[in-house]
Amino acid sequence: MTFTKRLIAIICVFALLCQTPLAYAKTSSAMTSARVKYHLAVSDYGEAIAACNGALRKSAERQLNRVKDTCSSKKNEAFSNYRAQVQNLKNTYDQLAQHFQDPSAGKAALDQVINAVGVIPGVGLFTAAYSAANGLHAYADEAIRSREGKAILKRAQQQFDQLAQYHEDYNKWDAFQKEISRRQHELDRQFDRNCAGRDTGEWRYHDLDPATAHQSGIGDVSHSGNDNASGEIFEGRIRNNTGRTIVVVYLPGGWLIPIGMTSQRMVIIEGGRISVPPGGVVTYPLGGFCADPRSFPPSPGNPERYFPSGPQTFTPDGNPFNREFAIIPLIPGIVTGLINSGSIPRTGLPPEMELITLIQWYLWNLMENFNPEDGRAKINEQVKDSGSTQTPAQITELNNNIWIGINTVGKRVRQEASRIATKNQSQAVETEMVPLTLQGGGIEVPIQGGQ
Amino acid sequence: MNRKILIRLFSSTVVLTFLVSLVFPGSLLLAEEVSKDTPEVERAEELMLTSHILSLEETEELSGLLSEIIKQTKDVETLTRISLGVTEKVVSDRANLQFILVDLDKLAVDKYSANLGGVKSSQLKSCLDKVEKLSIDMEKMRPKIDKPDKELELSDYIKIMNANSVFLTGGKKIQTVLDVWIAIKAQITQPLPLWEKRYQELLLKLKTEEGNKAPEDVLNDDELKFIKTFGRLVVYYHKLSGSLGELWS
Numbered sequence: 001m002t003f004t005k006r007l008i009a010i011i012c013v014f015a016l017l018c019q020t021p022l023a024y025a026k027t028s029s030a031m032t033s034a035r036v037k038y039h040l041a042v043s044d045y046g047e048a049i050a051a052c053n054g055a056l057r058k059s060a061e062r063q064l065n066r067v068k069d070t071c072s073s074k075k076n077e078a079f080s081n082y083r084a085q086v087q088n089l090k091n092t093y094d095q096l097a098q099h100f101q102d103p104s105a106g107k108a109a110l111d112q113v114i115n116a117v118g119v120i121p122g123v124g125l126f127t128a129a130y131s132a133a134n135g136l137h138a139y140a141d142e143a144i145r146s147r148e149g150k151a152i153l154k155r156a157q158q159q160f161d162q163l164a165q166y167h168e169d170y171n172k173w174d175a176f177q178k179e180i181s182r183r184q185h186e187l188d189r190q191f192d193r194n195c196a197g198r199d200t201g202e203w204r205y206h207d208l209d210p211a212t213a214h215q216s217g218i219g220d221v222s223h224s225g226n227d228n229a230s231g232e233i234f235e236g237r238i239r240n241n242t243g244r245t246i247v248v249v250y251l252p253g254g255w256l257i258p259i260g261m262t263s264q265r266m267v268i269i270e271g272g273r274i275s276v277p278p279g280g281v282v283t284y285p286l287g288g289f290c291a292d293p294r295s296f297p298p299s300p301g302n303p304e305r306y307f308p309s310g311p312q313t314f315t316p317d318g319n320p321f322n323r324e325f326a327i328i329p330l331i332p333g334i335v336t337g338l339i340n341s342g343s344i345p346r347t348g349l350p351p352e353m354e355l356i357t358l359i360q361w362y363l364w365n366l367m368e369n370f371n372p373e374d375g376r377a378k379i380n381e382q383v384k385d386s387g388s389t390q391t392p393a394q395i396t397e398l399n400n401n402i403w404i405g406i407n408t409v410g411k412r413v414r415q416e417a418s419r420i421a422t423k424n425q426s427q428a429v430e431t432e433m434v435p436l437t438l439q440g441g442g443i444e445v446p447i448q449g450g451q
Numbered sequence: 452m453n454r455k456i457l458i459r460l461f462s463s464t465v466v467l468t469f470l471v472s473l474v475f476p477g478s479l480l481l482a483e484e485v486s487k488d489t490p491e492v493e494r495a496e497e498l499m500l501t502s503h504i505l506s507l508e509e510t511e512e513l514s515g516l517l518s519e520i521i522k523q524t525k526d527v528e529t530l531t532r533i534s535l536g537v538t539e540k541v542v543s544d545r546a547n548l549q550f551i552l553v554d555l556d557k558l559a560v561d562k563y564s565a566n567l568g569g570v571k572s573s574q575l576k577s578c579l580d581k582v583e584k585l586s587i588d589m590e591k592m593r594p595k596i597d598k599p600d601k602e603l604e605l606s607d608y609i610k611i612m613n614a615n616s617v618f619l620t621g622g623k624k625i626q627t628v629l630d631v632w633i634a635i636k637a638q639i640t641q642p643l644p645l646w647e648k649r650y651q652e653l654l655l656k657l658k659t660e661e662g663n664k665a666p667e668d669v670l671n672d673d674e675l676k677f678i679k680t681f682g683r684l685v686v687y688y689h690k691l692s693g694s695l696g697e698l699w700s
Binding site: 039040042043044045046047053055056059062063204208209211212214215216217218240241242243244255257259260265278279292307309310312314317318319320321322325366367368369371410411414 | 493496497500501502503534535538539541542543545546549550553557583586587589593594595596597598599600601602603611614615654657658665666667672675676678679680682683685686689690692693694695696698
């Protein structure tokens with residue numbers, strides 16, 4: 001053999017040897033990339049289910065379908081490669097057959113392998129193929145003496161390994177595709193179960209949330225505090241900068257967040273829709289409750305700026321408090337119902353203050369485990385601020401009465417949250433879009449904050 | 452003669468189409484329904500709808516898509532959707548970052564959680580400053596629109612898109628949402644596995660007693676506070692990381 005021919009042979013053998021690890025690396029990286037996309041799509045679907053967001057659900061479905069398409073395409077690729085490689089192996093075996101001392105025995109061993117690999121990759125077939133290939137190679141090691149024959153045998157071995165790799169690729173992509181389909185089906189059912197009868201965000205196709213309205217410049221949206229932690233906590237104002245009526249939607253359970261993060265965040269319990277005519281300005285009271293007991297309420301006048309946010313959603317992970325968080329908009333209704341039915345003994349507070357206190361302290365408990373000790377401190381603080389003269393015994397009695405009420409609220413909210421979480425068809429957080437009636441050119445606001 | 456046949460054929464086709472459209476009103480719209488968004492618009496919408504913070508690769512992808520969309524699209528409705536979608540993504544990310552940071556702050560100062568895994572208060576303060584700066588920059592970069600007697604045009608929506616997309620894709624030396632998330636994530640990475648371990652232990656404790664006892668009778672005050680605060684933080688962490696599937700069953 002001349003030097004050039006030897007060099008070419010070495011290069012070819014090297015290329016063949018590299019193919020298997022290279023092919024594996026290619027598959028591995030494509031699979032990793034597909035899995036990343038799959039996990040992101042599942043994450044989006046999870047959020048869509050928690051938020052009952054129809055648009056996000058469609059997006060997640062599209063993403064999952066794309067990953068499934070990748071799986072199909074990779075399976076087809078592996079299938080084609082497999083079939084081509086079977087042909088390559090047959091050709092190599094034909095060459096190898098000439099080098100057996102006993103040609104008929106050699107052919108029988110070769111045919112056993114070819115029959116086992118078939119032309120289509122499939123699960124489980126390869127056990128027989130491996131067994132036949134091992135048998136062949138053990139036999140051929142003895143039965144082939146020529147150097148050329150040995151070289152062809154080695155080539156055949158490499159081709160078989162490559163074939164096994166294509167078989168594995170096909171199965172991996174097939175299994176992954178089935179996994180995606182199963183998961184997609186589960187997620188689909190969970191969306192329908194969690195979100196049946198609920199708003200799934202179609203309003204976003206034509207209306208705006210307040211934060212987007214403001215940040216886009218389409219409207220100027222501001223919120224001024226009233227120095228209240230509960231009840232009517234803000235005055236909202238929207239100026240429409242365009243020549244078309246805009247509708248801004250506050251969702252129940254939405255938030256108002258201070259930019260500087262020093263004041264309290266606020267939960268808006270009831271939502272509403274605000275229609276602002278072209279070039280018009282509308283003001284409206286916003287009711288809600290404080291979410292952070294250890295921060296201060298927004299001061300009146302020109303306070304720290306607040307930006308609005310939608311309701312915060314919690315993917316169920318078995319945490320009972322996250323489930324309760326998801327039904328915050330229902331809490332005033334639950335508390336009112338319990339008071340009216342006499343399930344909560346009178347606390348001694350005036351009725352409207354009783355309602356606000358029970359809702360507010362319950363929310364604080366949900367956020368930060370605000371408890372009777374914190375309650376006592378709050379009452380002491382308010383007694384001091386108002387200059388009233390309750391005795392320690394009276395404060396203790398009031399605190400105890402409030403906490404009896406809050407424990408009753410807590411049990412009921414927990415039951416409701418659990419019922420909704422397990423129910424097939426939810427009648428839960430109905431995001432009823434009550435048209436907000438507005439002051440300053442408008443009508444009275446029906447948003448109830450408690451006052 | 453041929454002409455007459457052609458005229459009759461044409462007239463009867465028109466009449467037939469009219470009758471079909473009366474019976475099946477959507478049928479004439481079939482051509483419209485088949486026309487979809489371009490792949491660029493569809494993919495851009497996916498990136499804007501997602502609840503996780505876009506990675507560097509995704510922000511680069513989005514930047515390319517938005518440039519392409521501006522070149523291709525002369526349709527106001529599509530540009531409206533895209534520009535408001537970009538804006539909504541930015542405001543939603545900002546809110547989520549703020550939420551996770553408030554709960555991280557609570558865990559950092561609470562003795563129970565701080566004993567499990569610490570967060571350096573100086574670095575946390577730096578994160579708080581970043582979120583505040585993000586809001587201030589967003590307010591500064593907000594487009595100035597003043598057309599109370601006109602409909603907005605294509606150029607207005609492009610202005611909205613360009614003004615807000617920088618907080619996702621970067622440029623103009625602006626701190627992006629991703630920059631803030633990277634800083635916050637760096638604070639969470641060390642204590643997270645320790646917090647998560649305790650969280651799972653407490654959830655298991657609760658689950659074992661579910662239906663028999665109230666959580667307040669199973670866990671003490673410190674544990675309750677931790678499970679409530681970390682319970683929210685862990686969901687936000689996975690939401691912003693795009694790994695809610697790991698939490699969710």
